[in-house]
Amino acid sequence: MKKVAAESYRVLKPGKKCAILIGDTRKHKHVVPIGFQIINIFLEAGFKLKELVIKRQHNCKTTGFWYEKSIKYNFLLLAHEYLPIFEKPEFSAPFSGREDSGGYSGSMVSIHEKPVLKKLNKFETTTVWIFPEKEFEERLNTNVIERYSGGREYSTIVLTTHSNNKTISYKNNGKKKLQLLFIKLPFLKSASSHWDIEHYLMETKGIVERNLQNINKGGFLVIQTQDVRMNEYIQPLAKRIIDILRFDNLWLKEIIVAIKEGTNLHIQHFEKELRIVHQYLLVYEVKK
Helix, strand or coil: CHHHHHHHHHHCCCCCEEECCEECEEECCEEECHHHHHHHHHHHCCCEEEEEEEEECCCCCCCCHHHHHHHHHCCCECCEEEEEEEECCCCCCCCCCCCCCCCCHHHCEEEECCCCCCCCCCCCCECEEEECHHHHHHHHHHHHHHHHHCCCCEEEEEEECCCCCCCCCCCCCCCCCEEEEEEECCCCCCCCCHHHHHHHHHHHHHHHHHHHHHEEEEEEEEEEECCEEECCEEECHHHHHHHHCCCCCEEEEEEEEEEECCHHHCCCCCCCCCCCCEEEEEEEEECC
8 A cells, every 4th residue: 555655646746636445444353443554654655634534334234133242242343434535735845843832732631520421222333323413422422431331430531621611520439440431532623733733642642641550451441532624634633543542551442433413414515625523432442
């Protein structure tokens, strides 16, 4: 694929685009993020990421046999593929490390919060979760907490940009280790510089480093995040988080795409850029 990326970059005119459809796979019951690895290869070849489209697989069945297996063995059917659209830039502009921060990162703080849950009849069993907009967070929280905590100790941390937010403190009693740590990250809607994104990633890695020892072996770390657009190009934050979480005792188990129901039905009338409507849940297992 490095040869494909290099040759694609060579033959394209500046400002023109190429796209590739790619999906992930599994090895030893865990996800191998081939899609994000391919994106890295094309970025290293010199391309910019213009769009990152998620293609849903409609032929994945979640009833009967597969539903029972999904619950019994705690895995999700791979139900999405990636369609990254790359652009060969018209000119190269070297990144300056002296870029202004834009005011976003200075007020980030992590807080413990007790999430609102929604009673469910069934779990989601594929890697694409589509929920009604009014119940989106509640149903997402319930699926994550009930599936990956197994009724044992868990804690939720929210990285927020405002230290004066009103929250409900939720911590375990300190005597038992966690089966699940659920980290919910803001989506950088107000980010105005690359420095903001780097600080966001640094804070995320720091939260994981400080809390990883509190998770049981065989327990789970789940991170909720979303891509952002800056200067007409996509900043793939889910991919970037996977790139930096290189801990020996963490194993990537699932990449889940979460969408609010109906958001992909709006007609955009040939707008220059696509709206980012999907979020990610990165599910890691702590190695035994």
